[in-house]
Amino acid sequence: MTNKSNNGFNTWQKSFEKETKKNFSDAKSETDEGIDIKPVYTRDDLENFSFVENNSLPGQWPYTRGPKASMYTNRPWTIRQYAGFSTAEESNEFYKKNLESGQKGLSVAFDLPTHRGYDSDDDLVMGDVGKAGVAIDTVEDMKILFNNIPLDQMSVSMTMNGAVLPVLASFIVAGEEQGVDKSLLSGTIQNDILKEFMVRNTYIYPPEPSMKIVADIIEFTSKEMPKFNSISISGYHMQEAGADNVLELAYTLADGMEYVRAAMSKGLDVDDFAPRLSFFFAIGTDFFMEIAKLRAARTLWAKIMKNFGAKNERSLILRTHCQTSGVSLTEKDPYNNIIRTSYEALSAILGGTQSLHTNSFDEAIALPTDESARIARNTQLILQNETGVTKTVDPLAGSYFVENLTEELSKKAWDIISEIEELGGMTKAVKAGIPKLKIEESATKKQAKVDSGSRVVVGVNKYKNPKEPSVDVRVIDNNRVRDDQIKKIQAIKKSRDTKAVEKALTNLTNAAKDETNLLIPCIEAIKLRATVGEVSKALEQVYGRHFAKSLSVSGVYGKHFEGDEEFMKVESKIKEFENLNGRRPRVLVVKMGQDGHDRGAKIVATSFADMGFDVDMGPLFQSPKDVAKDAIENDVHAIGVSTLAAGHKTLVPELMKGLKEIDPKSKIIVFVGGIIPEQDYEFLYENNVSAIFGPGSNIIESAEKVIDLISDNLSKE
Amino acid sequence: MELVDKIIKGERAAIAKAITLVESSKDTDQQISRQLISELIKKPGKSIRVGFSGPPGVGKSTFIESFGSYLVSQNYKLGILAIDPSSQITGGSILGDKTRMVEISKNPNTFIRSTPSRGTLGGISMGTREASIILDAAGYDFIFIETVGVGQSEIVASNLVDIFTLIVGPGSGDELQGIKKGITEYADIFIVNKNDGELKMEASKTAADYKSALSYYKKLDALEKQVLLVSAIEQTGMEDVIKTINQIIDQNKLKGIFDERRADQLEYWIEEEVKNIIASDITKRLTSKGNIPKYSEKVMKNEMSMYEAVETITKDTLKQ
Ligand code: B12
Ligand SMILES: Nc1nc2c(ncn2[C@@H]2O[C@H](COP(=O)(O)OP(=O)(O)O)[C@@H](O)[C@H]2O)c(=O)[nH]1
């Protein structure tokens, strides 16, 4: 007998309606994904599934309940903390300390110059060396990075996509020179370029050659490195950029399909490489949704791979790394972040992840300190050792709610995947810029919900801490790191066989002109001590460098504020301004240096435009000098610098200098938003920055301050 | 005027401020702007003004980046006025052209200004003509004007330039029926962009469609209209574009068409200015007299017919 026709349910419903004074059918809450969550789920909600199978078991088709039969009861997930900063020497020290304290695998965060294929001595990366990751210029740096870490025993994950060829080559050569054959190396290379074009922004070459490089790496590793994951197909960055869970799920799996096709087009059999494809998801604050997402991902991937004709069971199984959400963490009242991260970690575990990174509470301030990293790691150690969550496999199986949610998510994601397939696949969609725009739309909606207060963020828009604690931050002196790196590069360039290096680089350039697997000539060049920058340039000669064409959403933010008093107040200030000055307030929003975090800049730009500003949107990776030229030619009233990768202390003074160089009397005011540790405020104000807007700033309030500052500045004339 | 000297010296900030003045809706700015333009017009430079028009997304900005890079590599100075189709919902706009002109915007020999279109006819904003006069005086060899082409607008845009170019995409041949009438008279060059990759076949076909359609409209005394195939992304076909532009300019100069056009444009400009002044004067009078609400109420109450009202108001307004 079903529940609905059962008297018990009717009685429940009556009680519910009496308690809440609401109709049961109206008592739903809509998630960001557009899924209606009911106040209660029953056995009826397990029916009519087309993806989830009710009686499946862990390690069995369709793998909803986990990739393995025993899961954590046999071996807990791998605690794998993502880290890297400054020089290889300092990161190596940090890794060793972490491993002694219970961390199990390594995950390398490279700095932005390395990501984008520039050496530390390149003028373009002045503010970025060692700031947001570790600087690797040559194989010598890579060897230092793993000094006293035996690469035949340690599994190493590397987040590298743009400069994936020279970096993977360096890793292979570093292993070799440690005495470890490449066949014994274990770990993962991210090698997921499609999401770079969508959200992560550390691409180098245009989409087509980039996809060829991905396929080259899958081909090489599938033949030569049997313990190494050739790719980590990542949705994580999409959610961090603002995607809801359906978008994250659908785009990630659609990316995966594209990589499978790319590898198959090299003549590989699907079962030759599919077992070594791995995934990466973000785990946000929506507790049950995140659990359902991991379960849905496994379910859908099994189906997708079956359609590709996979025969090996291991090809059907989705294995994943997860990271708790950084964007859910706040600068305000930062100790709350420990609590958020704990819940997210539990979600990831209940969802059945294979490895996990937990964020530090100072996430929205700077790179973690030793102390904050310790707490982050302990979050997992406590889960593993004290809570008992490892004792049962997939404990939420059979939950009416979680199973139903798993099915709902699967359905919604499948629809999007089918749409993309009809359009001709993800590479095409990405080139047209559609997924990026959808993610930005979703991000803008989320911002509007927080700014309007309809979504509570504790300590930010409600329950604010009257006494904000001050926390220690990790400070990196990028000038010192840069000098150190330059010295090392110079020494290597002196001692190496220049002729041989040049020849190896020419070989590489030539190889890029035909179908040769590029990793092989790369390894040759790296062995001879060619730098990451030189290798990247050798390929750039053939492929060129990719510049993203950026589109913008409009009207999404404003729509949330129809009739809102604060919003209308800014609108009317702008109208007043226009009447007085003959034009609207005009603001140039920019990203300088290699910092590719564009979520904030895009959201601020579209929201400001919705309020009535004229907003000039600069491209990514501008130099301060170029920004100054743009600003002056367009005669903007103000420049809004969005900076998240810690380049501000170098780049902002350069911008000020650039403005004065073109126009000594320039009246353009500059304000700065993004990740600015409080310790840097004074420095920026001394450099004539007019205002600073940190994480969690309400955009309407920021806009009002900006228009006031512009008006004040004009009235001084 | 101090500003005039600075512009002629090519000072970037002065040029920018001057463009702000000519775009401003403030009365006092407009007065200064008129003075400024009168001064600058006396000191003409040698600029060739080229218009690039076409539907959104055909690759105008990308083409200008590509073609512009080619020109600056040949040591030309290049001024660009990009009229950005702005969002109309709220009045504010996001000006994103610069994300498509990354390379040329770095070059010291370029000056790039984006302006929100504000929905004025032809995507030409108030002040575009004046802005090109400023850039001309400042010594730019070429002035590019990028506008969104929608129906009527090309006519307005073509009135500001020496050469008018329509950029179209592969597969747009089908739309030819709709646009060929007016456009052939105004456009000197048709550029079929995106002649690359999978789109190549379609692009060639489109170029052929244009060629055959245009052959019907060939004017006897004018140059044959040119149809060119380019890829902005792969930077191919750029030499052809500059060659064609130079050819047309030379021919037009030779035949006197070049000066004739400029004279026509001056006439048109004067006419426009006069109309504008009259129109704004009339608007002022209309509002101050309050006749419109008064008489429409009478019409509503059936006290007089619509046309009687119009006639009465017109007479009353024009009366000194
Ligand atoms: C989302 C995110 C990402 C996404 C970025 C997606 C995207 N397209 O933007 C992904 C996952 C791709 C990513 C990658 C990396 N990230 Co990240 N990322 C974040 C995270 C979690 C949130 C940033 C965010 O988008 N917030 C939401 C937006 C809306 O907020 P916002 O930008 O702060 O903007 C608000 C205000 O600051 C202000 N504002 C900002 N700009 C402007 C401009 C104007 C004009 C105005 C008025 C206001 C204003 O108003 C906005 C609204 O409130 C932060 C940590 C955190 N919690 O802040 C780390 C963080 C910025 N990332 C970091 C790092 C190191 C990286 C990597 C370099 C890691 C690596 N080594 O590979 C990569 C490389 C990325 C790259 N190409 O640059 C570090 C930087 C360290 C530092 N500064 O010292 C941080 C701080 C995390 C940490 N503590 O380690 N990241
Ligand atoms: N394949 C191809 N795409 C192009 C070319 N030129 C522009 N595009 C793409 O067309 C889109 C619109 O370009 P944009 O210059 O902004 O067009 P505009 O609106 O006409 O200025 C972008 O996605 C460009 O990458 C080209 O030559 N070939």
Ligand SMILES: [Mg+2]
């Ligand atoms: Mg454009």
